[in-house]
Amino acid sequence: MSALLEVSGVSVTFDGFRAINNLSFNIGIGELRAVIGPNGAGKTTFMDIVTGKTRPDTGTVTFGERSVSLLSLSEAQIARAGVGRKFQRPTVFEDQSVTENLLMALKANRSPWRVLFWKPKVEDMARVQALAAQVGLADQLARKSGELSHGQKQWLEIGMLLAQEPRLLLVDEPAAGMTLAEREQTTAMLVDLAKTRAVVVVEHDMEFVRRLNCKVTVLHEGSVLAEGSLDHVTANPQVIDVYLGRG
Incomplete structure (x- = not known):
């Protein structure tokens, strides 16, 4: 099966520091992948490159069956x-209800002029209810987003992204700051989402990664150090030396 996302030979340098060093990475359609590694390993820069925030010095990044080059697209075009x-930090409209946040995410596909006069239709409200149910917020639709717990805000933001129907979802440290119950629900949600799209989870919490039960990629100094099951990569002496053995 061809890769949905293929990063090949990518390098980027900031002020003489090579943040990404000849990185190659690919993920298939409907695959769940965890990306781990020490601080400074290049995890955030990798996501910045895929989403168009950072342009690499060398290499290629292609997406979809037609292998469209993401490096030729703007951030907005990549999202579309x-x-x-x-x-990592949830960004929701705290003075607006859960319903209103999800509706605004649905509206994002429309032109600014049409948004001014847009009113939700029956199918829009049905879509909002389905999204809320998908992220565990079906009983929170009327609440102001600012009243939600940290974990619920994370879920709402995921719901807002799902409103755009992404084929690839990049999720940065979803378990941070969550209660145990929220972490368990987040695990189940991400596993479920990966049935219909590719999901890449960047995470430090090894127990959370273990519950995801997926292939793991370990980054170190901007390139892939090891790849495989969590048991496989955590038994790798180099991974133990540069990451697990710390602290």
């Missing part, structure tokens, strides 16, 4: 092409 990114 089907790449969604969730940052």
Whole structure:
């Protein structure tokens, strides 16, 4: 099966520091992948490159069956092409209800002029209810987003990304700051989402990664150090030396 995302020979340098060093990475359609590694390993820069925030010095990044070059697209064009990114800190409209946040995400596909006069239709409200159910917020639709717990805000932001129907979802440290129950629900959600799209989870919490039960890529100094099951990569002496053995 061909890769949905293929990063090949990518390097990028900031002020003499090589943040990404000849990185090659690919993920298939409907695959769940965890990316781990020490601070400074290049995890955030990798996501910045895929989403168009950072342009690499060398290499290629292609997406979809037609192998469209993401390096030729703007951040907005990459998002429209089907790449969604969730940052570590949730960014939701706290004065608006869960319903209103999800509706605004649905509206994002429309032109600014049409948005001014847009009113939700029956199918829009049905879509909002389905999204809320998908991220565990079906009973929170009327609440202001600012009243939600940290974990619920994370889920709402994922729901807002899902409203754009991404084919690839990049999720940065979703378990951070969550309660145990929220972490368990997040695990189940990400596993379920990967049935219909590719999901890349960048995470430090090894127990959370273990529960995802997926292939793991270890980054170090901007390139892939090891890849395989969690048991496989955590038994790798180099991974133990540069990452697991710390602290």
